[in-house]
Amino acid sequence: MRTTTALAAVSVLALGAVVPAVAGAQDEPATSLSPLDAPRRVLDTRDGASTADGEFVGGGPTEPDTTIELPIAGRVGVPETAGAVALNLTAVNAEQEGFVTAFPCGEDRPNASNLNVGDGGTIAGGAFVRVGDAGQICLYTSAVTHLVVDVAGHFPDDGVDALDAPQRLLDTREASATADGQFERIGQREAGSTLELDVAGRAGLPDPTPPVVLTVTVDALDDPGYVTVFPCDDQRPTASSLNHAAGQTIANTSVSRVDDQGRICLYTSADTHLIVDAAATLPPSTYATLEQPRRLLDTRASDSTVDGEFSGNGLRPQRSTLELDVAGRAGIPDHAGAVLLNVTAVEARTAGFATVHPAGVDRPTASNLNVAEGDTVANSVVTRLGSGGAVCLHADASAHYVVDVVGWFPGTPAATSDEACPSPPLFPTYRMVALYGTDASDQLGALGEQTPEEAADRLREVMQPWEQASDRPVLGTFELIATIATAAPGDDGLYRSVSPSDRVQRYLDVARQHGFYLVLDIQPGRSDFLTEVQRYEEFLREPDVGVALDPEWRMGPDEVPGQLVGQVSAAEVNDVARYLADIVADEGLPQKLLIVHQFQDRMITDRDQLIAPPELAVNIHMDGFGTREMKLETYSVTRIDPPFSNGFKLFYDEDIDIFGAADVLEFDPVPDFVSYQ
Structure with a gap:
């Protein structure tokens, strides 16, 4: 890596949200992207970081007004003959406001940017960059910031038709200028307005114009909002091309079809200034586009996906991974090798990142999206398809996620295993904090003392001291008593009541809205655990539902719940464990939680x-109440060594001097699962 103060640059495609390039049928592309099996990191200026080949690591943040010359051809699977590369650029912990521009080394740096950063900010953006002299790309930074670069694939020489330099087509600000004097100084765009922008035949663009690559920048005013770029002869899609906060200056880039009159449209949801630069056009041989973007995933409660699948999955917890089917959906053929996606993190609950990679491939050291708490951020992602035509979406940041597919590239899917997307084990990845009970009775634990929606708000408050003190992410959990032991025998004489499916579904729906896990607690009465667990198989085939066995309420043939403490054999617990393990294997699910309560x-x-x-x-869960000394003595009896984990219950009413989060985190061993009753 060489750093220079010589300012040189560009023909670059910064790839943000993308709208359809062709509104209709199109021959399959012949000259196309060659995606890597998974994104590969080629630069990380942070000390202690890593890259795919161990090169260009560390060195500290860039100085202002400097250019890094980064070799790209001949590394991490990019051939020496590559004409352009698909990258993801990330500015990390910027120490001042500024911007980053990527361009081919050996050319003059254009008056354009790929990333705009604020003081302390971290932001990512996709880019297609033509490879320059000596197989290098140049990265200019105007601010002190760390830089991270991941490469997703490469194009041949004729895969991208770049302009000699980006050309400004729109600038609404005063004292501004465009390449041809049109669409300049026209004033801020009002909230809810749509601007029709002439593109064809301007600033070196051909007429008619193929799909055009545009860098769109907002200079936001008082309100947060978004911008959508689309062909003027199409209905405005629901996807956003750029999301911004109040007062934020931020850039992203869209690939848009130009309509028959040579126009694109820009919708703004908030008052803002707009700047648009044209960087290149994409020849039809590069990739095949859908008639319009198609939604493949929306974790929010909705039916917005193209086929109703992968809708309403719920807020993704930190460090979770979701496997998303792509090929064979939304017009993407089974033989597609890679796709162009628009990935949005919505109202992130925690800061972090997201990574998209082929299913069946280990998660790479790479990221596609970086968000701060409360952010809504979109970025476009080029990814190869993996096992079964699927991709993995790893969410380091807890957020809702939306994925739209825009187009596809022919080729061979990644060489993969048949394994599901890699998911971390529940422990020690998380510490789980739960409310226990059911709304079948407000006498059966804290969970049932309010509606499920109110319980979610209560659990969020309960989690706060744990989040502040814990050394790992806290995963909120509803422990719902699904099968309830009863004092009366019931019609079948089994002394238990089974929850209807709609009760379980209601708690699962609310849990997913908040990114919580659901545990179904079983009090079997005179039935057995496996029989009762199997009643809920439709829910247990879901990735975010576990089981708790409560032996206190496991009665013998002549025993009555509440008259004595029950017990269970290891053999019966193991039957349940094998049954659940088979479900996980059959469905390709992440690790599932099995709790066994114990206090004797x-x-x-x-x-x-x-x-x-x-x-x-x-998890062996200590379920006794009393004084602090009594509970610690019981915990010493129930505690267990790996590969098992430990749990601990806190009772609001029965415990004397209830332990706080900081107290429990001093236990040896520290419980992985803590519940409140």
Whole structure:
């Protein structure tokens, strides 16, 4: 890596949100992107970081007004003959406001930017950059910032038709100028307005114009909002091309079809100034586009996806991974090798990043999207398809996620295994904090003392001290008593009541809205655990539903719940464990939680015979109440060594001097699962 103060640059395609390039049928592309099996990191200026080949690591943040010359051809699978590359650029922890521009080394740097950063900000953006002299790309930074670059694939020489330099087509600000004097100084755009911008035949663009690559910049005023770029002869899509906060200056780039009159439209949801630069056009041989973007995923409660699948999955917890089917949906053929996606993190609950990669491939050291708490951020992603035509979406940041597919590239999918998307184990990835109970009775735990919606708000408050003190992300959990032991025998004489499906579904729906996990607690009465667990199989085939077994309420043939403490054999628990492990394997699910409650040694007979299949996180949960000394003594009896994990219950009413979060986090061992009753 060489740093120089010589300012040189460009023909660059910065790829942000994308709208359709061709509104109709189109021959399949012949000259196309060659995607890597997974994104590969080629630059990270942070000390202690890593890249795919161990080169260009560290060195500290860039100085203002400097250019990095980064070799790209001949590295990490990019051939020496590559004409352009698909990149994701990230500015990390900028120390002042500024911008980053990527361009081919050996050319003059244009008056354009790929990323705009604020003081302390971290932001990512996609870019197609033509490879310059000696197989290098140049990265100019106007601010002190760390830089991270990931490469997703490469194009041949004729894959991108770049202009000699980006040309300004619109600038609404005063004292501004465009390449031809048109659409300059026209004043801020009002909220809810749509601007029709002439493109064809301007500033070196051909007429008619193929799909055009535009860098769109907002200079926002008082309100947050978004901008959508689309062909004027199409209905405005629901996708956004650029999201901005109040007062923010931010850039992103769209690939848009130009309509028959040579125009594109720009819709603004808030008052803002707009700047638009044209960087290049994409020949029809490069990729095949859909008639309009198609939604493949929307984790919010909605039916907005193209086929109703992957809709309403719920807020994604931190460090979770979702496998998303792509090929065979929304007009993407089964033989597609790669796709162009628009990925949006919506109202992030935590700061972090998201990474998209082919299914069946290990998650790379790369990111596609960076968000701060509360942000809504969109970025376009070029990704190869993997096992079964699917991709993995790893959410380091807890947020809702929306994925739209815009176009596809022919080719061979990544060489993959048949494994599901890699998901981390529940423990020690998370510490789980739960409310226990059911709304079947307000006497059966804290969870049932209010509606499920109100319980979610209460749980969020309960989680706060744990989030402040814990050394890992806290995963909120509803522990719903699904099968409830009863004092009366009932019609079948089994002394238990089974929850209807709609009750379980209601709690699952609310849990997903908040990014929580759902545990179904089983009090079997005179039935057995496996029989009762199997009643809820439709829910247990979901990735975010686990099971808790409560031996206190496991009765013998002549026993009545509440008259004595029940018990269960290790063999019966193991039957449930094997059943759940088979479901996880069959469905390709992430690790599933299995809790066994205990507060007396006798409650689990032959406990040393318990099994812990890798598909499960098996947790022995201390379920006794009393003074602090009594609870610690009971915990010393129930505690268990790996591969099992430990749990601890706190009782609002029965505990004397209830432990706080900071107290419990000093236990040895520290419980992985903590519940409140």
